[in-house]
Amino acid sequence: MQSRSSTNGSMLSRAGSTSDTAAARNKLFIENLCREQCDKTFNAATINRLVERGSARPELVEREPTNSGKGQSAPQSVVPPVTRGVDFLAQLRQPMRPSPMQHVSAFSRPQTVPPVPVSVPKRNLWILNSWRDLILYVGTPLLLVPIFALAQARWSAQDIYVFVAAFGAMGHHLPGMIRAYGDRALFERFRWRFIFAPMFLVGTCVAFYWWDLKGIILVVFFWGVWHGMMQTYGFCRIYDAKTGSFAALTRRLDFATCGLWFAAAVLLSPQRMTDTLEAFYSSGGPFISPGLLHIAQQAVLFAAVAVSILFVVNFVRLLGQGSRPNPVKLALLVTSIAFWWYCNNGVANILAGIALFEVFHDVQYLSLVWIYNRNRVEKDSSIGGFMRFVFRRSGSLVGLYIGLVFAYGSLAYFNSRMEIDTIKRVLTGVVAASSLLHFYYDGFIWKVREKATRESLGLTGGTSSSASNEFLPSWVLHGLKWAAVFVIPLGALWLGQVHSLTPETQRESWIVTDLPVGARQHLNYGAALEKAGQFDEAVEQYRIALSFDPTYAKVHYNLAKILMGQSKIDEALEHFAQATRLDPGEAEHRLHYGYALERVGRSD
Incomplete structure (x- = not known):
């Protein structure tokens, strides 16, 4: 018995020694692992708990072999179990069982308390709100058409156009100018553009109008159509950003849809194309055959329809x-x-049409710029001076804002009433330069893809502004763009007009050949023939013009003058009467009508 007892004691001693050695190794391993993984030393109590957790797992406990012969299992060893092949890194990843007090240790789960449900914010589809967006941006045309119908009952299309072109078209250039020269950060970023562009454009435009070069008219016209199209496209980008849509395909389809439909409307407009071809041929442009013009019109229209179908398909897909x-x-x-x-x-x-769309364009632009500049002033403390004063959150300052717009536009209205030819040419050049500056500045100061612009418009998401990866410096690329869209076309038109030998009658006949349907082009052709002394041919063109538009007062007046010279008094009186009735505000019509009545002895 004593021998067995001593034997058991030695076995227990060896087992205990083995167990102590294994536990010591485990402690050392865990401590080193903690230092390596967590860069900190854990206290002994924590390490002991980890060892106990690892050794208490049943599959890691060393057991005595069973006695299968007797059908009984040998009693388990009372020796503290020795862990073999313990994956201590996996043990570290396993969470400690939290206590009822939600004790959180370094090895607890990252979150033991259930998260509070987060409510999904409601989508906001509008820039301002539903009724303001419908009035200012979306449904404005539905309000303008009846208003203009009432206005035309009181004023002529020419008077409406002059008023809108002055106080609207030129007046709405001012807010962009205020931002360009009042936003310190923006001015520092584009300093040289804001300094040299006005000097260059004013000098160029005044020179072209001084020498009556028609190329500047074409450039202003095409830049204006592009500007109007880009504003519509810009609103599309804003409304997409309101719903978090920044897909490249959607953006490209929006751009193509706007561009093609704007181009198609101009190409298929006889009145617009009459003015465009007149400026083009006056600048020395070559004759465009009717077949080529027809192909271009149909191609653009077909492309617009095709892109619209793709737009709808993409919309349905989304x-x-x-x-x-x-x-x-x-x-x-x-x-x-x-x-x-x-x-x-x-x-x-067409003057009424230009005025109509100009009002729509101006209402959109002025309201959006007001919102943008007001947000900029509130969020950017570096903006001060006049810009901070005008765009404060105050209802009374809205009136000041509109008043400043009208004051700036009064320059164009004053120019329209100017009788001195020299001053009129200079002022017309200044007005044209203001338009080009407006188109130019808006091309880079209102980009929705830039983070600062989105923030001031209350938009979130999208890509932040980043430096460009072009292979050329930005100033070189900018100069190349200027050369492509302004310097080269304008220079070519200038050289073409200076060296052109095509008489006016030939140019007007080209327009009639290209656009045979419409009163405007036949009126212009008749006036050119009348100036050249070809009165019979002029009368024929005037009669063709009246067949398209019997209410064209100027055609009646021009035809009546020729008939008076040909001693066809009765017919001349009839056309003078029509011209006076259709345009009662034109004093020249009444003067010649009175002279004709006096010749036949009628004092009424």
């Missing part, structure tokens, strides 16, 4: 994917493109 594109953008595109088409092709007088 709906099917659950992306839910902004329906307000779709409504904006429909109303803007339809209204642009109506203003170019659906009005009797």
Whole structure:
């Protein structure tokens, strides 16, 4: 018994020694692992708990072999178990069982308390709110058409155009100028553009109008159409950003849809194309055959329809994917493109159409710029002076804002009433330069893809502003763009007009050949023939013009003058009477009508 007892004691001693050695190794291993993984030393109590957790797992306990012969299992060893092959890194990853008090240790789960459900914010589809967006941005054409119908009952299309072109078209240039020269950060970023561009454009425009070079008219016209199209496209980008849509395909389809429909409306407008071809041929441009013009018109129209179909398909695809594109953008595109088409092709007088769309454009622009500049002033403390004063959050300052716009536009109105030819040419050049500066500045100070612009418009998401990766310096690329869209075209038109030997009658006949349908081009051709002394041919063109538009007062007046010279008094009196009735505000019509009545002895 004593021998067995001593034997058991030695076995227990060896087992205990083995157990102590294994535990010591485990402690050392865990401590080193903790230092390596967590860069900190844990206290002994924590290490002991880890060892106990690792050794207490049943699959890691060393057991005595069973006695299968007797059908009984041998009693388990009372020796503290020795761990073999313990994955201590996995042990570290396993969480400690939290106590009822939610004790959190270094090895607890990152979050033991259930998170509070976060409510999903409701989508905001509007820039301002529903009714303001509908009035200022989307449904504005529906309000303008009846207003203009009432205005035309009181004023002529020429008077409406002069008023809108002055106080609207030129007046709305001012807010962009205020931001360009009042936003210190923006001015520092584009300092040299803001300094040299005005001097260059004013000098160029005044020179072209001084020498009556028509090329500047074409450049201003094309830049203006591009500017109007880009504003519509910009609103599409804003409404997409309101719903978090920044897909490249959607952006490209928006751009193509706007660009092609704006171009198609101009190409298919006889009145617009009459003015465009007249400026082009006056600048020495070559004759464009009617067949080529027809192909261009049909090609652009076909492309516009095709892109519109792709746009609708993409819109439906996004709906099917659950992306839910902004329906307000779709409504904006429909109303803007339809209204642009109506203003170019659906009005009797193109001046009224230009004025109509200009008001729509100005209302959109002025309201959005007001919101943008007000947010900039509130968020950027570096903006001070006049810009901070004007764009404070105050209802009374809205009146000041509109007053400043009208004051700036009064320069164009004063120019329209100027009788001194020299001063008129200079002022016309200044007005044209203001338009080009407006188009130019808006091309880079309102980019929605830039983070600062999105923040001031209350937009989130998208890509932040980043440095460009072009292979050329930015100033070189900018200069190349200027050369491509301004210097080279304007220089070519200038050289063409200076060296052109085409007489006016030939140029006007080209326009009639290209656009045989319409009163305007036949009126211009008749006036050129009358100036050249070809009165019979002029009378023929005037009669063709009246067949397209019997209410054209100027055609009646020009025809009556020739008939008076040919001693066809009765017919001349009839056309003088028509001209006076159709345009009662024109004093020249009444003067010649009175002279004709006096010749036949009628004092009424």
